[in-house]
Amino acid sequence: MSSREDILARVRAHKPALARPLPQVPFFDPPPGTDLPATFRESFVRMGGTLPDCGQDDPLDVVRRIMSTAPVTCSRVPEIRGNRSLSDDTPPASLADIDIGVVRASFGVAETGSVCLTEEDLLVNTLGYLPQHLIVLLDPARIVSNLHRAYQRPEWRSMHYAVLQSGPSATADIEGVLVHGAQGVRSLRLFFVPGHDG
Amino acid sequence: MSGAQGSDLNRNPPHPGRLDHAEGASIPLHSRVREAQPRGAVINGDQPIDQAGAAERFIAAPEHERMHDARLWDLRQKRDRQMHGIAEWEDLRRLASEIKEHALTHLDHYLEQFETNARANGIHVHWAQDADEHNAIILSLLRDHGVKRLIKSKSMLTEECGFRDFMAESGVEVVETDLGERIQQLDDEAPSHVVVPAVHKLRSDVAEVFARTLGTDPDDDDVHYLTEQQREKTRPLILDAQAGLTGANFVVAETGTFVVCTNEGNADLSANTPPLQIASIGIEKVIPRLEDLPVFVRLLSRSALGSPITQYTSHFRGPRRGGELHVVLVDNGRSERLGMEQFWTSLKCIRCGACMNTCPVFRRSGGLSYGATYAGPIGLIIDPTFNRHRYSSLPFSSTLNGSCTNVCPVRINIHEQIAGWRRVLAETHELPLMKKVIMREAGHLLSHPALYRTAIATADSALKHLPRFMVYNRLNTWGHGREVPAPPRETFHQWYAANRATKKGKPA
Numbered sequence: 001m002s003s004r005e006d007i008l009a010r011v012r013a014h015k016p017a018l019a020r021p022l023p024q025v026p027f028f029d030p031p032p033g034t035d036l037p038a039t040f041r042e043s044f045v046r047m048g049g050t051l052p053d054c055g056q057d058d059p060l061d062v063v064r065r066i067m068s069t070a071p072v073t074c075s076r077v078p079e080i081r082g083n084r085s086l087s088d089d090t091p092p093a094s095l096a097d098i099d100i101g102v103v104r105a106s107f108g109v110a111e112t113g114s115v116c117l118t119e120e121d122l123l124v125n126t127l128g129y130l131p132q133h134l135i136v137l138l139d140p141a142r143i144v145s146n147l148h149r150a151y152q153r154p155e156w157r158s159m160h161y162a163v164l165q166s167g168p169s170a171t172a173d174i175e176g177v178l179v180h181g182a183q184g185v186r187s188l189r190l191f192f193v194p195g196h197d198g
Numbered sequence: 199m200s201g202a203q204g205s206d207l208n209r210n211p212p213h214p215g216r217l218d219h220a221e222g223a224s225i226p227l228h229s230r231v232r233e234a235q236p237r238g239a240v241i242n243g244d245q246p247i248d249q250a251g252a253a254e255r256f257i258a259a260p261e262h263e264r265m266h267d268a269r270l271w272d273l274r275q276k277r278d279r280q281m282h283g284i285a286e287w288e289d290l291r292r293l294a295s296e297i298k299e300h301a302l303t304h305l306d307h308y309l310e311q312f313e314t315n316a317r318a319n320g321i322h323v324h325w326a327q328d329a330d331e332h333n334a335i336i337l338s339l340l341r342d343h344g345v346k347r348l349i350k351s352k353s354m355l356t357e358e359c360g361f362r363d364f365m366a367e368s369g370v371e372v373v374e375t376d377l378g379e380r381i382q383q384l385d386d387e388a389p390s391h392v393v394v395p396a397v398h399k400l401r402s403d404v405a406e407v408f409a410r411t412l413g414t415d416p417d418d419d420d421v422h423y424l425t426e427q428q429r430e431k432t433r434p435l436i437l438d439a440q441a442g443l444t445g446a447n448f449v450v451a452e453t454g455t456f457v458v459c460t461n462e463g464n465a466d467l468s469a470n471t472p473p474l475q476i477a478s479i480g481i482e483k484v485i486p487r488l489e490d491l492p493v494f495v496r497l498l499s500r501s502a503l504g505s506p507i508t509q510y511t512s513h514f515r516g517p518r519r520g521g522e523l524h525v526v527l528v529d530n531g532r533s534e535r536l537g538m539e540q541f542w543t544s545l546k547c548i549r550c551g552a553c554m555n556t557c558p559v560f561r562r563s564g565g566l567s568y569g570a571t572y573a574g575p576i577g578l579i580i581d582p583t584f585n586r587h588r589y590s591s592l593p594f595s596s597t598l599n600g601s602c603t604n605v606c607p608v609r610i611n612i613h614e615q616i617a618g619w620r621r622v623l624a625e626t627h628e629l630p631l632m633k634k635v636i637m638r639e640a641g642h643l644l645s646h647p648a649l650y651r652t653a654i655a656t657a658d659s660a661l662k663h664l665p666r667f668m669v670y671n672r673l674n675t676w677g678h679g680r681e682v683p684a685p686p687r688e689t690f691h692q693w694y695a696a697n698r699a700t701k702k703g704k705p706a
């Protein structure tokens with residue numbers, strides 16, 4: 001017998017013969033009228049992300065100004081141009097010298113301040129990790145209330161890769177002192193920018 | 199990496215005061231004096247682990263003990279704040295427990311469903327009965343792909359399989375990408391905690407390890423400096439690796455997805471950078487549906503570190519464009535444990551470490567004192583299923599206070615299972631000789647009331663008069679690390695005989 005058959009046979013022989021029905025999972029929705037973008041903002045900042053204040057300026061102009069200070073930039077967003085091009089056959093490790101990457105998130109989660117970045121949003125998955133800094137655009141109309149609603153989204157059934165990113169790379173492995181940029185991006189900045197299909 | 203050099207953008211912004219989110223401490227901790235790091239339990243073949251002895255060495259290093267205790271208790275308090283912030287917390291715990299129990303009682307079905315869906319998405323699925331087979335499968339994959347270096351994110355399953363040592367012997371370089379696990383790798387130690395592997399080390403210990411292995415400044419123990427040095431030294435190894443290995447926190451049968459949770463994003467780096475991606479997954483990780491996943495994601499990091507979610511919660515449902523993805527489903531004793539009537543629900547564990555953070559024994563003895571892959575309360579009930587003799591002393595390293603059970607997000611009755619193991623070990627003659635003798639004598643004493651009364655009165659009166667060295671010595675474990683309570687003036691029976699026996703019928 002193969003290991004597969006051995007393992008499955010042992011599982012069948014040993015699994016407890018107890019009735020343990022699968023429960024219904026409620027959505028635990030917040031009260032109607034909850035301001036999702038405001039909740040998202042609060043959670044996002046708590047996880048270490050920043051939401052730069054654009055004042056009266058167009059957020060895209062603010063992003064362009066930030067980009068202009070960096071030597072190597074790469075954008076997956078049509079409105080923003082970087083100086084490093086990206087195609088679907090770009091080797092993943094070659095993104096290591098990018099200073100700032102820009103992507104548009106598929107959606108956000110108010111409860112946790114997470115943005116969902118899929119393989120389509122990133123084109124090359126390492127765009128989410130190898131740049132020193134990451135800028136994310138999010139359509140405020142695409143914020144769901146909590147994780148139960150988030151997992152109702154279609155991305156989980158269509159994408160091979162998707163991440164809920166909540167703030168920058170962080171560690172507190174040495175004496176509990178929190179440090180950003182442990183391995184992945186050192187900062188995560190977010191701008192609310194309505195999408196064309198939003 | 200030209201663009202990364204000489205740019206201010208590549209340095210972290212000036213510190214805006216102490217950060218306090220995710221796994222950050224909410225109280226500033228800083229060791230004041232240098233103190234050598236106490237080492238863990240000595241592994242001596244199949245001999246029972248001397249947890250108490252290793253714990254004594256840890257306690258004998260007061261800076262380490264104090265910091266370890268404070269840091270873990272801080273995590274426990276942060277967990278409590280998260281719990282109080284969610285009205286449905288107890289509902290989530292109940293749901294998590296019910297989903298896991300359903301999945302485990304239908305495990306064959308969900309494993310097959312996962313396999314079918316994962317294969318349909320282009321994932322190669324392998325099955326491993328034990329650690330040896332797990333290691334052999336991965337080695338053969340690495341050899342087929344000409345892999346010389348593998349980058350790896352933290353995975354307790356690979357610790358269980360002795361993966362790093364095996365690969366070292368096989369000539370494959372393994373580089374840990376989790377900072378805590380990397381520290382442990384460089385110091386040639388096992389992780390001491392399932393979530394924070396180097397939590398038993400002070401910053402001075404890390405500075406010493408990095409100076410010795412990475413060539414950093416031995417006198418600079420600034421945490422930001424150490425973390426940055428590690429980032430700079432590890433990154434070239436990551437970019438150059440030919441394969442990446444991760445574990446998995448959850449496996450969704452319905453979609454063929456596996457989920458990895460990290461705060462550093464290191465699992466994503468390991469998975470997304472090299473051409474070959476491998477995941478080692480214990481068979482108990484499977485849950486039925488996508489809608490079950492949020493229950494666990496909401497509980498995991500809140501229970502572990504007191505943060506609402508890990509910085510990265512990553513979902514892999516198929517290979518990336520041009521990449522290759524292999525999953526190894528590992529049994530290694532799990533299917534046997536499933537058949538243990540008293541202990542099968544320990545398979546519900548999601549490895550959050552909440553039971554460790556709250557356990558007074560763990561906090562004061564350090565995870566390495568357990569001499570096993572899994573430390574703390576959950577370790578006490580899992581480890582004996584791997585080796586009943588070697589880990590026979592572990593179920594006694596508990597006060598049975600039940601705090602572990604109270605914080606467990608999947609409602610495992612941990613302290614009851616610890617007590618259950620004590621019974622099993624006594625029945626199967628795995629008790630240490632000293633405990634056996636004491637138990638036999640105690641049994642005799644407790645079944646003879648007159649003898650018992652005399653013994654108690656004698657002991658109490660002896661305690662009053664014995665010199666300290668007679669009470670606080672190696673034989674009296676109750677005198678270790680604490681004062682023996684002052685004996686009462688008289689026993690209850692002496693008082694009763696003097697007062698009640700002669701005043702029968704009078705109101706109290």
